Amino acid sequence: MIKVEGLVKSFGRQQVLRGIDLEMPTGSITVIIGRSGGGKSVFLKHLIGLLRPDAGRVLVDGAQITDLRGRALDEIRRRYGVVFQGGALFDSMTCVDNVAFPLREKLRLPRAEVAKRVEAALAQVGLEGVGGKYPAEISGGMRKRVAIARALVIEPEIIFFDEPTTGLDPILVNTIHRLIQDLHQRFRFTAVMVSHEIPEIFEIADRVAMLHEGRIVEVGPPAAIQESETRVVRQFIRGEPDLAEVS
Amino acid sequence: MTEPALPLTLRPLEALGRHALDVVDALGRFGAFLVEALAALLTPPFKLWAFLSRIVFVGYRSLLIIILTGAFTGMVLGLQIFLTLSRFGSEAFLGPAVALSLIRELGPVLAALMITGRAGSALTAELGIMRISEQIDALTVMALNPMRYLVAPAVLAGVVTFPLMTAIFDVVGIFGGYVVGVELLGLSQGTYFGEMQTFVDMTDIMLGFWKSVSFGVIVTWVCTYKGFNVGHGAEGVARATTQAVVLSSVLILVWDYFFGSVWK
Numbered sequence: 276m277i278k279v280e281g282l283v284k285s286f287g288r289q290q291v292l293r294g295i296d297l298e299m300p301t302g303s304i305t306v307i308i309g310r311s312g313g314g315k316s317v318f319l320k321h322l323i324g325l326l327r328p329d330a331g332r333v334l335v336d337g338a339q340i341t342d343l344r345g346r347a348l349d350e351i352r353r354r355y356g357v358v359f360q361g362g363a364l365f366d367s368m369t370c371v372d373n374v375a376f377p378l379r380e381k382l383r384l385p386r387a388e389v390a391k392r393v394e395a396a397l398a399q400v401g402l403e404g405v406g407g408k409y410p411a412e413i414s415g416g417m418r419k420r421v422a423i424a425r426a427l428v429i430e431p432e433i434i435f436f437d438e439p440t441t442g443l444d445p446i447l448v449n450t451i452h453r454l455i456q457d458l459h460q461r462f463r464f465t466a467v468m469v470s471h472e473i474p475e476i477f478e479i480a481d482r483v484a485m486l487h488e489g490r491i492v493e494v495g496p497p498a499a500i501q502e503s504e505t506r507v508v509r510q511f512i513r514g515e516p517d518l519a520e521v522s
Numbered sequence: 523m524t525e526p527a528l529p530l531t532l533r534p535l536e537a538l539g540r541h542a543l544d545v546v547d548a549l550g551r552f553g554a555f556l557v558e559a560l561a562a563l564l565t566p567p568f569k570l571w572a573f574l575s576r577i578v579f580v581g582y583r584s585l586l587i588i589i590l591t592g593a594f595t596g597m598v599l600g601l602q603i604f605l606t607l608s609r610f611g612s613e614a615f616l617g618p619a620v621a622l623s624l625i626r627e628l629g630p631v632l633a634a635l636m637i638t639g640r641a642g643s644a645l646t647a648e649l650g651i652m653r654i655s656e657q658i659d660a661l662t663v664m665a666l667n668p669m670r671y672l673v674a675p676a677v678l679a680g681v682v683t684f685p686l687m688t689a690i691f692d693v694v695g696i697f698g699g700y701v702v703g704v705e706l707l708g709l710s711q712g713t714y715f716g717e718m719q720t721f722v723d724m725t726d727i728m729l730g731f732w733k734s735v736s737f738g739v740i741v742t743w744v745c746t747y748k749g750f751n752v753g754h755g756a757e758g759v760a761r762a763t764t765q766a767v768v769l770s771s772v773l774i775l776v777w778d779y780f781f782g783s784v785w786k
Contacts, residue, residue, distance in 0.1 A: 323663050349665035357663045363656035377664050 282331035293489035309486035356426030371406035396428040436468040562674040572675035581683030592691035596698025617714040618721035620699035629692040634737035646766040649749025650759035684738030
């Protein structure tokens with residue numbers, strides 16, 4: 276289980292996270308929703324150890340990662356797979372090499388084993404035959420799928436998705452969501468996803484947490500969130516315009 | 523929580539203090555960056571393929587510009603020094619004058635400036651784009667040290683290629699001086715090379731060598747640091763690239779002076 280307690284983070288004078296408490300159970304898909312600029316990506320970066328909080332802590336199966344550095348932190352990260360917002364594929368490598376990279380460098384598997392697992396990972400995301408292309412030569416949706424294949428290929432226990440469907444058309448959004456759902460059912464990893472995709476995420480999430488102005492304002496199963504009486508949650512889910520911002 | 527505002531009269535002092543702290547902080551991070559890179563370099567595993575590709579990137583692809591600038595620098599030196607020496611009837615010293623200027627000073631400095639413009643700027647831009655597109659973060663979360671993959675090979679490639687490029691610059695420059703002094707202005711070939719052997723010794727060559735090694739470290743250190751700590755978006759990459767080239771060039775010239783003052 277990933278447990279976050281009292282997480283606070285400021286950049287200069289701007290406080291982005293104002294004391295977040297959240298639990299993400301093992302084997303579940305937890306989706307963090309919230310308005311743009313609300314601190315969702317900053318929150319995710321704390322979970323993967325790319326940012327350190329000003330206060331509070333992040334516990335992964337009881338191990339406090341906020342105080343870890345170097346090899347100790349790397350040991351925790353070895354259990355992670357991360358799908359970044361833009362894919363973060365290495366643009367100097369082909370798709371095959373991108374997917375193979377963590378196997379070669381992180382797990383140091385023999386060449387034949389790498390080839391087998393890369394082929395399987397690309398097949399899982401429906402991308403057989405594009406492996407020889409560079410990220411710049413494929414579409415945005417394909418890039419996201421290659422990024423998912425790269426995250427999955429090491430069979431991580433925990434996968435973080437940072438807005439995996441941003442900028443994609445509705446068909447691709449559903450394709451990627453279904454892919455995540457299928458893979459989750461098969462591998463039972465713990466998933467933490469930051470997303471804006473309402474109402475699609477309610478189909479795949481086990482738990483949904485709404486982050487607003489640096490705080491978790493509501494957390495629960497999708498049905499409970501959809502029927503929430505909290506004003507900001509209702510407004511976000513229904514996409515109601517903020518009249519104060521319009522005027 | 524906001525801090526209480528200081529009286530108006532003390533605010534310039536506060537700003538000065540804040541700026542001084544920022545400078546110290548930045549220098550600390552700059553130094554720590556090199557230490558981290560060296561630590562990555564000295565601990566296994568060594569990334570041979572990344573190192574070789576950086577050799578190609580920093581060295582091989584700078585070869586043409588090094589040969590071109592080396593040739594014309596030598597030709598300009600040959601012409602100007604010949605015209606100056608002929609006023610004193612000392613044209614015989616053209617060879618050593620060209621060689622010493624190139625080996626001790628102009629070779630290391632100009633080669634370093636050329637590589638900074640060609641490869642250093644590209645290095646910063648490449649790492650900057652990797653930073654803003656989260657490729658460096660991707661390496662980090664894979665538990666793979668980006669310093670080992672991206673910075674250490676570049677610094678080592680700088681240490682290896684800068685002296686080689688400088689040597690090529692010097693040789694081509696001396697040949698450029700020969701073309702002007704001997705082929706165009708009529709100095710004898712024996713005088714040009716013979717006097718060079720008399721006046722140029724190993725100390726001069728080692729001075730140029732160590733200068734170029736240190737420039738290799740400076741340029742790759744500055745350029746990778748700026749690429750790693752890029753701001754936001756395309757503008758951030760553009761600014762970091764400009765800063766990397768300007769800072770590297772200034773440091774080359776400043777370091778050249780102090781190095782030359784200490785090692786005479």
